[in-house]
Amino acid sequence: MHVVDALVSPAVGGTFWAVSAGLIGYSCKKVKSEMSDSIVPLMGVTGAFVFAAQMINYTIPGTGSSGHLGGGMILAILLGPWAGFLVMASILTVQALFFADGGILALGCNIFNLGFWTCFVMYPLVYKKIVGRGLSPSKLFWAAMLSVIVGLQLGAFGVVLQTVLSGKAELPFTAFVLAMQPIHLGIGIIEGFITAGVVAFVAKAQPQLLDVSLPPSDKPAFSIKLVTVSLLIAAVIIGGALSWFASAHPDGLEWSMFKTSGSEELDTPDNSVYTNLSKLQEKTAILPDYGFKENEVSGAESQTAESWPAVSAGTTISGLVGGLLTLILAFGIGILLKLRKKTQASATI
Amino acid sequence: MSHHIVQTRDLYFTYPDGTAGLAGVSFLITHGESVALVGANGAGKSTLLMHLNGCLLPTQGSVQVGDLPVTKKTTAAIRRSVGMVFQDSDDQLFMPTVFEDVAFGPMNLGLSDQEVEPVVTGALQRVDALHLKDRPPYKLSVGEKRRVAIAAVLAMSPDILVMDEPSSSLDPKTRRELIALLRTFEHTKIIATHDLDLAIQLCPRTIVLSEGKVLADGPTADIFADDNLLAQSRLEKPLSMQNCPRCSPNSSPN
Amino acid sequence: MTNLGCLDTLARQDSPIHRLDPRTKLLTTLVFIVMIVSFDKYQISAMLPFAVFPVVLIVLGNLPAGYLMKRVLWVAPFAMLVGIFNPLLDRQALLHIGTLEISGGWVSFASILIRFFLTVLAAFVLVATTGFNTICLSLEKIGVPNVFVMQLLFLYRYAFVLAEESSRMLRAWQLRAPLRKAMSMKTFSTVLGSLFLRTTGRAQRIYQAMCCRGFEGQLHPARRFHWRMADTVFLFGFCLLFAVFRFANPAVLLGKFVMGIFS
Numbered sequence: 001m002h003v004v005d006a007l008v009s010p011a012v013g014g015t016f017w018a019v020s021a022g023l024i025g026y027s028c029k030k031v032k033s034e035m036s037d038s039i040v041p042l043m044g045v046t047g048a049f050v051f052a053a054q055m056i057n058y059t060i061p062g063t064g065s066s067g068h069l070g071g072g073m074i075l076a077i078l079l080g081p082w083a084g085f086l087v088m089a090s091i092l093t094v095q096a097l098f099f100a101d102g103g104i105l106a107l108g109c110n111i112f113n114l115g116f117w118t119c120f121v122m123y124p125l126v127y128k129k130i131v132g133r134g135l136s137p138s139k140l141f142w143a144a145m146l147s148v149i150v151g152l153q154l155g156a157f158g159v160v161l162q163t164v165l166s167g168k169a170e171l172p173f174t175a176f177v178l179a180m181q182p183i184h185l186g187i188g189i190i191e192g193f194i195t196a197g198v199v200a201f202v203a204k205a206q207p208q209l210l211d212v213s214l215p216p217s218d219k220p221a222f223s224i225k226l227v228t229v230s231l232l233i234a235a236v237i238i239g240g241a242l243s244w245f246a247s248a249h250p251d252g253l254e255w256s257m258f259k260t261s262g263s264e265e266l267d268t269p270d271n272s273v274y275t276n277l278s279k280l281q282e283k284t285a286i287l288p289d290y291g292f293k294e295n296e297v298s299g300a301e302s303q304t305a306e307s308w309p310a311v312s313a314g315t316t317i318s319g320l321v322g323g324l325l326t327l328i329l330a331f332g333i334g335i336l337l338k339l340r341k342k343t344q345a346s347a348t349i
Numbered sequence: 350m351s352h353h354i355v356q357t358r359d360l361y362f363t364y365p366d367g368t369a370g371l372a373g374v375s376f377l378i379t380h381g382e383s384v385a386l387v388g389a390n391g392a393g394k395s396t397l398l399m400h401l402n403g404c405l406l407p408t409q410g411s412v413q414v415g416d417l418p419v420t421k422k423t424t425a426a427i428r429r430s431v432g433m434v435f436q437d438s439d440d441q442l443f444m445p446t447v448f449e450d451v452a453f454g455p456m457n458l459g460l461s462d463q464e465v466e467p468v469v470t471g472a473l474q475r476v477d478a479l480h481l482k483d484r485p486p487y488k489l490s491v492g493e494k495r496r497v498a499i500a501a502v503l504a505m506s507p508d509i510l511v512m513d514e515p516s517s518s519l520d521p522k523t524r525r526e527l528i529a530l531l532r533t534f535e536h537t538k539i540i541a542t543h544d545l546d547l548a549i550q551l552c553p554r555t556i557v558l559s560e561g562k563v564l565a566d567g568p569t570a571d572i573f574a575d576d577n578l579l580a581q582s583r584l585e586k587p588l589s590m591q592n593c594p595r596c597s598p599n600s601s602p603n
Numbered sequence: 604m605t606n607l608g609c610l611d612t613l614a615r616q617d618s619p620i621h622r623l624d625p626r627t628k629l630l631t632t633l634v635f636i637v638m639i640v641s642f643d644k645y646q647i648s649a650m651l652p653f654a655v656f657p658v659v660l661i662v663l664g665n666l667p668a669g670y671l672m673k674r675v676l677w678v679a680p681f682a683m684l685v686g687i688f689n690p691l692l693d694r695q696a697l698l699h700i701g702t703l704e705i706s707g708g709w710v711s712f713a714s715i716l717i718r719f720f721l722t723v724l725a726a727f728v729l730v731a732t733t734g735f736n737t738i739c740l741s742l743e744k745i746g747v748p749n750v751f752v753m754q755l756l757f758l759y760r761y762a763f764v765l766a767e768e769s770s771r772m773l774r775a776w777q778l779r780a781p782l783r784k785a786m787s788m789k790t791f792s793t794v795l796g797s798l799f800l801r802t803t804g805r806a807q808r809i810y811q812a813m814c815c816r817g818f819e820g821q822l823h824p825a826r827r828f829h830w831r832m833a834d835t836v837f838l839f840g841f842c843l844l845f846a847v848f849r850f851a852n853p854a855v856l857l858g859k860f861v862m863g864i865f866s
Contacts, residue, residue, distance in 0.1 A: 006686070006719035010641045028748035037820050040750060041443070041813065042806035044757020049802040051762045052769035053795050078799070090755045094762075097730050097738070098610060100678045100723040105636050168644045168715060170689040170708060190788070197792025198799060205800055208365075321858035330655040334662045341662075404811045425817070433815045439764050440808040445736035445756060457817030485611065485736070487763040505816060 002095075002110050003159050005103025009166035016162065017108030023116065024089055027082040039083055046079060047087045051094075071155075072118030073148045074195045077127060078202070078209070081119040088115035113158035121154070122147035135203050135210060144196035149188035156184035353380040353415060353430070353508045353537050355401060361409035362396055362561075370396035372561035373410070378537065385548035385569060386541040388558035389583035394513075394541040395436075397558065401511050401539065402431040414509070429458070432507030432536075436514040438494035442486035447478070447497050450486060454505040472504035473497075476530060492523035496530070509537040516544045545573060545587035557582050608763070610727065613666055614734030619833070620664035625733045625741035627834040631656075631841050632729045636722050638845045644711045645697065648854040650721065656841060657724045664732040671731070675723050679716075686715035735759050744828060753822045761805070769798055 005013075031039060076084035089111045095101035102110045130143035160176045163169050169176075203210055360374040371393050378384050386394050399405040400412050403424035412419040414427050435441045444450035451469045460468065473479040476496040481489060489497065495515065502510065515531065516524045528550055531538070542548055548555055548569055555572045557565040559582045565572055572578060573590055614621070620628075635656055642650055661668050693708035730738070736756060743752040772794055776786060786794065810818075847853065 004719065005636060005640060005722040006715045008640060010637055013640065024751055025748060028750040031750050037818070038807070038810040040753050041757050041809040042803060044754040045761045045765070045802050045806040045809065046799075047754065047758035048761035048765040049799055052765035052798065086751055086754060087758070090751070090758050093755065094735070094758065097726055097735065100675065100726055103636070103722050104633065104726055105640055105722070168711070169686065170692040170711065172692070193788050194792050194795065197789065198796045201793055201796025202799060205796070206803070209803060321862060324651070325857050325861060326652040326854045327654055330652065330658050333655060334658040337659065337662045399811070402815055404814065428815055428817060433812075435808065435812055437808070440805060441812040443757060443760055443809055443813070445760065454816035457819065483615070487760065501816065
């Protein structure tokens, strides 16, 4: 499941763009310095392979239509962590641009959720630790299974966290987690089976392919990874704090405008702290309790509704009317341009 | 012009998994010759071709192109003079558009933008495919792809053309056009093929490979007339030589 | 997969929009999306004027509006799935139109849909006026590492080839398993495994083909981009317009003005 543009806030989207861009840069460096040139076409074609595989995937019941088969894990196993991460990022880029899966701003989040945990955490810490040097079938099976399941759980949790931090969807954190994690456990088990199956097939037919993706020196790679992991966790926390801060003021951009111009009403900040608190309540509430809290909130609501400029009823209605008009205007401009083009075309003929 | 020769001496190659590819291949091809390389599946044709430009390096024996032996150090120079057309054009056309693909080689040779343009145009014109210039390769037909793949090789102005199954999966008319096109090239040509009729039309000389060894090397007409040799190397007489009343050259104006 | 081809065919047209430098379109689209998503969750009216951007591009770029709309609607269920909880959970009345009460949840739901529609449409328009390969090459100009851009190009090129291969395998399976609706997981992973082996075989041949033509680790695409006056005008013009839309909310102003006339 992807994070989508419509549900992500600029702070969250931007933070993860930065994190993912950093990871892409780092991986490119690693691929360039540690692997042969021939990895580049292999990466590209393997990315195409995942697309092709998804075409078959759709006929399988139980995985759901957006099951990104194997995702980052199968790529990490077959290509190694750096190349695997880059291919995952490319796949998501193509999906964002052509299939509107996710979206451009949410791309950073999605790359992180689906690529980071699998390639940089699960691969070195779970998969390689279990598989070790040999390629025994049972070890391969459990290594693939376990790393896919846990990787997907972490990814799904990332989706929840990013969506909730963005504060656009109303779904409370607990309910979201309770819905997402079990669903992705199911998907994870199925993907685990398939990943393990593919890896077993490759191990049997051409074991040298799997050897290539196990870098011989794992010690220095590990310490570097440790550093990146801690850096990234720090980044996530900062990003989280940032977007929290952004949601404390209904909108970060508007707030900074207010600060520089001082033109907004003074009681707005207090007000938004209040709304933030009630939002916090919503987030921590679990579903059954919700009705009760809603009453509390609506009791206080009558005083706050007036002073929040965007919510005042009068403004909103004129906003709606105006919005519709501008929409009509926008299309009007389109039609005019089209007519003008037609007359120009006929003039040249 | 002795520098366009291709010579192999007692060439052996074994794949990493232990399969024998070549087991003692020796021949000399001189400048301007057209040579067909025939043999059953798995006889070692493709393996041999891969040695001619250093994609594979011999386990034993040597390959010489012009004055240079093919080694890891000389591959860059060798690849400038030996152009290779792959069997599956999709493997060869990897750039976003036809133009960029044909320009790929010249750009790698260090030509500037201004220099590349006429080279690419010329190469595409040579194979009659200039109109495909801006198309992405996946939008081309099999025959168009084959032409563009040849143009991409010509753009590097090689002295020697090596082709792997140039007529495979082409319809009869496209195949005929391709043969006509290849006949206009004055390069040294080495063509691996199962299409023995193509061999007759294009190559005066034929080398027969079997199980990694040269089974016969001589004038094409003689080789295809030798029934024993053909049977031994799992080949069959080309249709045009089967004295069929309808299709042999004597009875039809083919 | 057909969508890949369709958008790319559209991108090979010639129009004032297609002639713009790809970096211009990339940047403007990015600014557009950031502006849209930066609105707070109850905002509706202020986002509507932004529709002018995709509309202008669709018309000037000769794009089939109907086809693009269909593509957008096709992916809409996903946004609805996540957004549909808003009306259920956020029932505070936010809007009163006559006696009708509209809850915050419905407003934010509508807001999500509009956001979704605009951002997705903008992404499609970007691809349909620029083309994937050109976007990739412009990414390199912006500073994305060559390795990443190269394999992105390879991915796109061979997606078509491998899609054909996998559909052939699927057909071969269907013909020999006429009574089954879908592959068992065991068959599926075997099919995938052999598809992957063919993939690596192909990658090897591609690499050889590259080496045969003098590849030494860097791709030099023969394409130069020219930043012209039109690009500057386009970029700054639209960014200025977005800024005005973002901070002045012309929709509300216009609405007030019109309602003032009628009352």
